[in-house]
Amino acid sequence: MRKLEAILGFLRYMQQAQKVAVKMAFLSASKLRREDFSDQEWGEFIDCYQQLIALDYFLSSLKRQLADWCTVDGVNSKDFL
16 A cells, blocks of 8 residues: 555544544443443444544554654664554
8 A cells, every 4th residue: 555545544544533432422421331321322332442443453554554664763663663
């Protein structure tokens, strides 16, 4: 994947993550524990959580791709991964 494509993909995932985080906040605003969720609310919350896991995976992949050609203060970024 080209670096520009990876970065644009990252931006799309960040927009999605923001929407998901808002939805999770709305769903859990008045909840203290799992039992406070209806089955439908819990299902939506878990779907949102899985989307955040996918974002984490994508970000890790992007970091590895960028580390192949980026340096930070003269040190190859792969040394930090």
